[in-house]
Amino acid sequence: MAEERLDSFPKLLRRNARRFGERPASREKEYGIWQTWTWKEVEDEISALAAGLRKLGLTRGDRLAIVGENRPHLYWSMVAAHYLGAVPVPVYQDSVAEEMQYVLDHAEVKFAVVADQEQVDKLLSIKDRVPSLQEIVYDEERGLRNYDHAHLHPLKEVQAAGRASEADRAALEDEVAKGSGSDICVILYTSGTTGRPKGVILSNDNVLTTAEASAAFDQLKETDETLAYLPMAWVGDFIFSMGQAYVCGFCVSCPESPETMMSDLKEIGPTFFFAPPRIFETLLTTVMIRMEDAGKLKYRLFHYFINLAKRVGGDILDGKPVSPLDRILYRLGELLVYGPLKNTLGMSRVRVGYTAGEAIGPEIFQFYRSLGINLKQLYGQTEASVFITQQPDGEVRADTVGVPSPGVEVKIDESGEVLYRSPGVFIEYYKNAEATNETKTPEGWVHTGDAGFFEEATGHLRIIDRAKDVGKLNDGSLFAPKYVENKLKFFPNILEAVAFGHERDYVTAFINIDLSAVGSWAERNNVSYASYQELAQHPKVYEMIQDHVEEANRSIAEEPMLAGCQIKRFLVLHKELDADDGELTRTRKVRRRIISERYEPLVKALYDGSDSVFAETEVTYEDGRKGKISATLKIRDAKTYPAGGESKAA
The missing domain is CATH 3.40.50.980 (Rossmann fold)
Incomplete structure (x- = not known):
């Protein structure tokens, strides 16, 4: 039978x-x-x-x-x-x-x-x-x-x-x-950065074949366990909490509420865990804030062993040679620092961890790996049933997204755009044949809309930016806004950033502060404030953000191809960019056109030499009511750096 x-x-x-x-x-x-x-x-x-x-x-x-x-x-x-x-x-x-x-x-x-x-x-x-x-x-x-x-x-x-x-x-x-297998499994609506969301139709074969191949790649089993806390309408949650869970037979746990997610994570101690970069950044920020308040001995002990982990932890995780003395010290650090810290983070049992959606800061990525947490980056899309590339064990780096996932073909076209085809490729966009034909070729290749390239030496894929967002400054320099924004968001104090520069003389940026991180800093430094708006415009906060912008510029200058993307002027917004106001998608992707139109006077002020600008903005409250907030926003110049050279005044 x-x-x-x-x-x-x-x-x-x-x-x-x-x-x-x-x-x-x-x-x-x-x-x-x-x-x-x-x-x-x-x-x-x-x-x-x-x-x-x-x-x-x-x-x-x-x-x-x-x-x-x-x-x-x-x-x-x-x-x-x-x-x-x-x-x-x-x-x-x-x-x-x-x-x-x-x-x-x-x-x-x-x-x-x-x-x-x-x-x-x-x-x-x-x-x-x-x-x-x-x-x-x-x-x-x-x-x-x-x-x-x-x-x-x-x-x-x-x-x-x-x-x-x-x-x-x-x-x-x-x-x-x-x-x-050919039946429709799910219709998932994309977040819609440029217009109405599109309904992506995935078949049972799309989802289950991809789930099986990706689970085998990282040897997921019925003994694994994950925490399901990301939106159920997001393709990643559907693949991890449904596809892989049913293929492997592992347990999916749901937290009591979004507010208790961190404590529930600690109680469950998952072996398989996914989080966007912002979650990993928030966890690390919380730890560092707590250590600022620790006693001197505990503070010194923590930093000694963390510095040791940064030096040798990644090599130990990857099975590379490490001296006997460093191994002994690392084991001692596991007892005194790394073990208790992983327990606090809820990651004591994590065997495979993933992050995706945005670039994660190299320092943050390496921090988790240095503790012995097998954190990896993956690259994917709703239209691919998530997986396009994955990072094999022993080949994990912060600046690439790995090699093609099992069964996936990836190529770069003449324009530099990444294309792929695989068993996970979606059937079509629901009731939108035109968009389907624009995205998927007759041969089954899918346009990702991302610009990238393969490293010749390793075969790993590197993503630069959204292809449609890559532009040029007036002097011909390449402008990659997402690359710039991710550099800024590497800092825990910066929640969101939006860069401008296409067909302009230089790059500028809007910045959102992270209220929890900057609020904690304000408390430690006796900076009083009554609202987000007041804290965002505080002179000391501006000084701190300027330091971050200039450090980001220094890092950008190290990439010759993108050195022209350094930020010359910036302002700190008086409100958080919000999905309810249409400024972000539900998955927190920036809606550039809407932001450019809504804040046009602010963008103009960044380029006309103004040192401040008045802003009045309509906001949507949680109960659906509308209101307005206004503020006079300061505009700051930032230092820029020649490729590999000393700083120069903006």
Whole structure:
């Protein structure tokens, strides 16, 4: 008898229930207590939910929206949809109602499974503008007792109805058998830096083939465990917390809330962990702030062993030669500093760690690796089912993104753009044939939109910037704004940066301070402030940011091809750039055109010699109200450096 092809999530779930039945599959922290479900229990929960959704009217081909923070029941809802041949459409939980309306209407969503009252209220407010939306199922019942329940259903009751219906449970067998690798697995909406989000259609084969190959690359197993805390609508979370988890059979844990994520991370101690650079930067900033307040002996001990780790820790991790004395000292450091520090960070058990999305500061990257944490960079896209390149063990560096992932072909075209093709390449953009044809060639190559090159000596890929963003200064020098912004964001005090310079005489920048890092600095240095706006414009903060800008310039000057990208003038914005104001995407990518238009007077002032500029900006508060904030922003000149030379005044 031929073995069943495991080409869908329900089939993998059934295999996992048989093979790993009593092993943990899902965890959730609720009211301070971790709740655990085994693979057998998860199969029962999902099949009951699938039968209940079928009873409500969900059928093959229907779209099911998923909205909320990371919760086992929301992940299970996606697999329940697969049981019936329906298509999950995860939506960013922090989207405002109007953003959700576009996605739900465009995807023609029929059902929605949401976390709580907040998300129910958003959907009810737009329901009359989304004619396809019929039924809403909710997980958390608090606050919803007195709502009209004609088309509103508690998830537990849907499951109970599914368990009670023999006909619906029996029908699941036929539905699962109909499923195949070519079926649509998920529609994921891109963050939309230049316009409306596009719905990326990925098949079961796209997701599961990629998940299997990438998991094998780093030898992920059923004994691994990860923490699911990043948006469920982001492709990375879908691959890590769904694809790889089901392929390998490992456990996915959900934190109690975004606010408790760091402490929950410490309690779970995952073996497999992904975080964008900002998370790693925040963790390190927290540690360094605490060490500033430590006693003299503890302070000296910490820095002695950290300096030792920076010198030899990476070599030890990579299996390179290290002197016996340094090995002994490093082991002592493990007992006194590295071990307790990794425990504090929640990374004592991390066997494989990943970061992606933006470039991570080399010093930050090497810091974690020096502690013995196997942190790597990967390069990917939604359209690739995440993985384009990965870093093999022993070949991990901060300035490259590794070699092509298993099964992936990568090439650089004449313009310097990176192209790839692989089993993970998306089917198409939903209802957008024009964009599909612009992105994917008839031969299956996908335009990444990124400029990069392969190192001849190592075969590793290096990414310079978004191809469409790479421009030139008036003197012909290359201008790569993302490269400049990442140099600035390497500093913990800088949360966000936006660089300008294309077809101009020199480069300038907007800067957002990191309120937690700079606030802590202000407290230690007796700098008083009453608001973000006041702290951002404080003279001492400007001096500190200027030091960072000039240090970034010094680093940029070391790259001859990009030395012209040094920042000549900058200002510190009076507000944080915000996705609710349309300035960032939900994954915190800069919307350059919107920022350039919205802050046009500020950009003009950076180039007309002004030493200050008045700014009045509309903001959106958490409850949806609009308001305005205003301030007079100082503009500073910064030192620039010739390639390899001494500084010169701006």
